[in-house]
Amino acid sequence: MNSLAFLVVVVFFGATLVRSALGFGEALIAVPILAFVPPVEVAAPVATLVSITVAAVVVAQDWRQIHLRSAE
Numbered sequence: 001m002n003s004l005a006f007l008v009v010v011v012f013f014g015a016t017l018v019r020s021a022l023g024f025g026e027a028l029i030a031v032p033i034l035a036f037v038p039p040v041e042v043a044a045p046v047a048t049l050v051s052i053t054v055a056a057v058v059v060a061q062d063w064r065q066i067h068l069r070s071a072e
Contacts, residue, residue: 004037012050019054026051
């Protein structure tokens with residue numbers, strides 16, 4: 001793994017850690033830092049895709065604990 005890919009993985013790990021602890025802020029952390037490497041037009045959609053993927057994994061793991069009636 002080259003240093004650029006390692007940097008991207010570390011940024012997303014840190015951003016996901018912030019999201020896990022606070023409930024929001026993944027894009028607020030990831031996009032500005034990643035914008036130094038690719039342009040913002042690339043960094044923002046990639047951050048969105050990672051965020052959706054992380055949310056889908058969490059839902060897949062904890063779907064039994066989701067109370068749909070209380071979400072109405």
